[in-house]
Amino acid sequence: MTGPLLSVGDLRVTFHADEGDVRAVDGVSFDVNRGEVVCLVGESGSGKTVTAEAITRLLPVPPAELEGEVRFDGQDLTTLPEATMREIRGARIAHVFQNPQGALNPVYTVGWQLVEAIRLHRDVPAAAARERAVDLLATVGIPDPVARFADYPHEFSGGQKQRVAIAMALASDPDLLVADEPTTALDATVQQQILRLLEDLRTATGLAVLLVTHDLGVVAEIGDEVVVLYAGKVMEHAPVEALFDAPAHPYTRALLACLPGTGRATTEGIPGSLPDPTDPPAGCRFHPRCPYAVEECRAGEQPPLYDRGPGHDVSCVHYGPDGDPAVVLGDAVAAAIRPEAGGDRTSGGESS
Ligand SMILES: Nc1ncnc2c1ncn2[C@@H]1O[C@H](COP(=O)(O)OP(=O)(O)OP(=O)(O)O)[C@@H](O)[C@H]1O
Numbered sequence: 259m260t261g262p263l264l265s266v267g268d269l270r271v272t273f274h275a276d277e278g279d280v281r282a283v284d285g286v287s288f289d290v291n292r293g294e295v296v297c298l299v300g301e302s303g304s305g306k307t308v309t310a311e312a313i314t315r316l317l318p319v320p321p322a323e324l325e326g327e328v329r330f331d332g333q334d335l336t337t338l339p340e341a342t343m344r345e346i347r348g349a350r351i352a353h354v355f356q357n358p359q360g361a362l363n364p365v366y367t368v369g370w371q372l373v374e375a376i377r378l379h380r381d382v383p384a385a386a387a388r389e390r391a392v393d394l395l396a397t398v399g400i401p402d403p404v405a406r407f408a409d410y411p412h413e414f415s416g417g418q419k420q421r422v423a424i425a426m427a428l429a430s431d432p433d434l435l436v437a438d439e440p441t442t443a444l445d446a447t448v449q450q451q452i453l454r455l456l457e458d459l460r461t462a463t464g465l466a467v468l469l470v471t472h473d474l475g476v477v478a479e480i481g482d483e484v485v486v487l488y489a490g491k492v493m494e495h496a497p498v499e500a501l502f503d504a505p506a507h508p509y510t511r512a513l514l515a516c517l518p519g520t521g522r523a524t525t526e527g528i529p530g531s532l533p534d535p536t537d538p539p540a541g542c543r544f545h546p547r548c549p550y551a552v553e554e555c556r557a558g559e560q561p562p563l564y565d566r567g568p569g570h571d572v573s574c575v576h577y578g579p580d581g582d583p584a585v586v587l588g589d590a591v592a593a594a595i596r597p598e599a600g601g602d603r604t605s606g607g608e609s610s
């Protein structure tokens with residue numbers, strides 16, 4: 259019970275398509291501790307959803323092929339029989355999606371659906387289930403939950419529907435909530451409210467959350483840890499504060515530069531596009547779009563994850579033993595973050 263709640267180790271997910279093999283996820287590792295919010299970020303197509311859905315095998319295997327380890331509370335989920343997996347998916351790990359519609363049946367009242375979800379997991383009398391359903395509606399911030407119990411999904415606004423979908427996910431008292439872009443379809447104010455709700459749930463119940471988002475603004479709101487994915491590879495892995503205070507990977511820095519309110523926001527996003535997933539480039543997957551790419555970046559494997567501080571790793575040669583972070587950070591910034599890089603050096607720029 260002392261280890262992480264979820265430990266993903268060297269996860270690889272391959273789709274065998276006519277055009278060739280798509281390595282959607284290629285050696286991804288991270289942990290989620292109890293009560294922690296871990297964010298997977300990256301542009302569209304970077305492998306966030308495939309990673310999240312591989313964990314509970316929502317992703318059908320086959321056709322997807324899964325390698326590596328997914329340990330949940332000490333159990334390797336990749337080798338469990340499908341029936342056991344289904345139980346875990348229903349009870350201990352719950353999913354919330356971008357579109358709450360999928361979690362709700364339009365022909366039944368919200369209260370009835372919640373009661374069903376509760377009784378599926380716990381053998382409780384109808385009255386107790388009803389009471390719990392009302393509690394859940396209150397927990398997720400639906401005003402006047404007793405009255406709203408008898409309403410149909412279409413009677414709820416978009417943001418309220420997502421709240422109800424979260425209530426449905428909580429009906430089984432899960433340990434881990436996997437939320438894939440849960441606020442993307444909502445307007446900014448409602449998005450904030452839903453994020454605050456997730457934050458409150460984590461604080462109040464110790465719920466762990468794996469949050470998939472393309473939006474670093476969302477990460478800044480709620481995350482504890484961030485895993486930055488690009489073309490199926492981890493580019494950077496860091497505590498949230500470290501990622502925003504000292505972003506290291508050129509990809510992370512480019513994502514941050516696209517954030518509104520940074521003064522350098524571009525509506526265009528990062529120039530260029532993700533590589534062909536059936537034929538990714540050698541070396542660092544990001545090198546064709548990277549302004550700091552050197553020869554070393556263009557050959558071999560994705561660079562290893564180099565240590566940048568406590569819990570902070572970056573897959574970029576400029577932070578390796580033969581690299582110089584100043585190439586990416588600019589001399590002034592590099593000196594501020596890493597004083598010994600300041601000019602007082604006898605040898606060239608190769609030591610670190
Ligand atoms: N069933 C599938 N068959 C073949 N390729 C797939 C399949 N599902 C996903 N992929 C590919 O895997 C890669 C990762 O997709 P994924 O959905 O995980 O991206 P994402 O980061 O979640 O993007 P988005 O922000 O758009 O949701 C993409 O290249 C995608 O085309």
Ligand code: NI
Binds near residue numbers: 306307308438
């Ligand atoms: Ni996705």
